Amino acid sequence: MTKLVRVIDMERCMGCRSCIAACHVENHLTPGAPWNVMIEREVGKYPYSRTVFSTMNCMHCEEPACMKACDAIGVKAIHKSELGVVTIDYDKCIGCGYCFAVCPYGVPQETQAENIDNLFPGQDKTPYEAIPAAERHPTHRKKGKTYQKCTFCAHKIDKAVADGKVDRIGKDPEYTPSCDVVCPVSARHFGDLDDPNSEVVKIIGEKKAARLKEEFGTHPQVYYVLEGGDY
Amino acid sequence: MWTKIAAATLMVATSVAFAEKPVQSVELSRVAEKLRNHEIKIEQGPGMDREHGRFHVIHSDVLMLDCSTCHGKPKYREGVLNFSKFKPFPVKAKGQFEKDVCLGCHQEGGIATSFYTPSTTDE
Incomplete structure (x- = not known):
């Protein structure tokens, strides 16, 4: 059995935001609905202060509260795959916002309808926008007034499954989420x-990586090597 | 003598027990049950909108929860890692809602629809 997890080492993160840029390009992000954000805060008191950086994306919980809420109202637009990837079906989503309301991390983002057609109004479409919807991965066929979020780059994971290379996920850039590939540190x-x-198991064990907001019991699949702050 | 002390202790313990069990939560559980059984009908469909969505109608109008039960200060708490924190706080909003409040009713075994399982920290 394969359970995909991400480990973010806040002791190493320097806040360059390469992961965020990579996500924007890879997943055709629309304004106001990012899948990956950087939260930074100062800890300590001058002159002994410093900044702590942490990137937040979907935690792909083992017990996703978003999916439970979506199922409870009968919409059933959220799915968790066998590998542990939580995705939203834009065709089924009714945009009620319950997933956002119950997510302990506030992850799902509403797609603003006006941001779907043209990223730069009055200008030509960017090459990414010009890709016909039918040729895109389902997670990239965004619709206005629906919710979207990080998919662990589901298009890459699906490709690994199709190619029979599940064991190469996290090792080959082709089968690994872009944000994790580009990190320079x-x-x-x-x-x-x-x-x-696997490397993730070693890091979680050696560096005592923890999951955020465990009191909600959603069993997140993103681990953090914590550095300061109150979690 | 000992009988009197035991009786007095029992009375104090009973009064404390009753004092610690808010009457409101009993009422909430009854209303929640009626909502689940569709004895209380809500016209609006699922949604967060104050006027047209079920969410606020259920929590605020039916369960009679005060806005301040969920909404805290008009800004994000310092030091709390929440994805939403990167966005500017909405000017017209009642205040940032504290997700921890949801656990009271929506954790497994609570009075409302269960979205959260018990804490994983005891694993």
Whole structure:
């Protein structure tokens, strides 16, 4: 069994935002609905202060509250795959916002209808926008007034499954989420939690990586090597 | 003598027990049950909108929860890692809502529809 997890090392993160830029490009993000954000805060008191950086994206919980809420109202637009990836079906989503309301991390973002057609009004479409919807991965066929969020780059994970290369997820850039590939200081890692030899398992064990807001019992699949702050 | 002390202790313990069990939560559980059984009908469909969505109608109008029960200060708490924190706080909003409040009713075993399982920290 494969359980995909991400480990973010806040001791190494320097706040360059490469992961955020990569996500924007890879997943055709629309204004006001990012899948990955950087939260920074100062800790300590001058002159002994410093900034702590942490990137937030979907935690792809094992017990996703968003999916439970969506199922409870009968919409059933949120799905969790066997590998642990939580995705939203834009065709089923009714934009009620319950997923956002119950998510302990406030992850799902509403797609603003006016931002779908043209990223730069009055100008030509960018090459990414010009890709016909039918040729895009379902997670990139965004619709106005629906909710969207990080998918662990589901198009890459799906490709790994199709190619029979699930064991290469987290190792080959082709099958690894872009944000984790581009990090210049190796602060992000992605891989299989059920593989005792995977890098993520070693880091979680050695650096005592923790999950945020565990009191909600959603069993997040993103681990943080924490550095300061109140979580 | 000991009988009197035991009786007095029992009375104090009973009064404390009753004092610690808010009457409101009993009422809330009854109303929540009626909502689940559709004995209380809500016209609006699912949605967060104050006028046209079920969310605020259920929590505010039916369960009679005060806005301040969920909405705190008009800004995000310092030091709390929340994805929403990167966005400017809406000017017209009642105040940032504290997600922890939801746990009271929506955790497994609570009076409302369960969205959260018990804490994972005891694993």
